[in-house]
Amino acid sequence: MYCTKCGTRNDDTALTCVQCGNALRPPVFGTPASPPPPQTPQAPIAQAYTQPPPVGQPFIGGPPIPNYLVQAILVTIFCCLPLGIVSIIYAAQVNSKLAVGDVAGAMASSRSAKLWAWISLGAGLFWAVGIGLIGGLGMIANIAKYAHH
Numbered sequence: 001m002y003c004t005k006c007g008t009r010n011d012d013t014a015l016t017c018v019q020c021g022n023a024l025r026p027p028v029f030g031t032p033a034s035p036p037p038p039q040t041p042q043a044p045i046a047q048a049y050t051q052p053p054p055v056g057q058p059f060i061g062g063p064p065i066p067n068y069l070v071q072a073i074l075v076t077i078f079c080c081l082p083l084g085i086v087s088i089i090y091a092a093q094v095n096s097k098l099a100v101g102d103v104a105g106a107m108a109s110s111r112s113a114k115l116w117a118w119i120s121l122g123a124g125l126f127w128a129v130g131i132g133l134i135g136g137l138g139m140i141a142n143i144a145k146y147a148h149h
């Protein structure tokens, strides 16, 4: 290589010019920065096992609100007339409130209709059991009476 200052030819490995002492190559401060090692790619294991959330059935029409009208009529006929009528009134309110868009009121009436239907059913069963007990006791009494004869 040639000296950039005086043009004297120097050995390629020479650090300074033999003629003028000019530095032939810039001082090397350490090794040049090597590029950083490539980042090991993080395997997206978590993402591989992350299934997309299940898409629910499309919500169409809102939740159905039973009016329990059939149950109310049945318990009215077979169990308890006054309590069953209360259930029928609430059951009728379900449809009328739904007709005007009162969903909350319709649900409340639905719950009341179901509640009074169960109350009526329970009262009817209680009444039927009482009738049955009285009748059964009477039958037993009659059997006992006839058995003595």
Ligand SMILES: [Zn+2]
Binding pocket: 003, 004, 005, 006, 007, 008, 017, 018, 019, 020, 021, 022
């Ligand atoms: Zn030189």
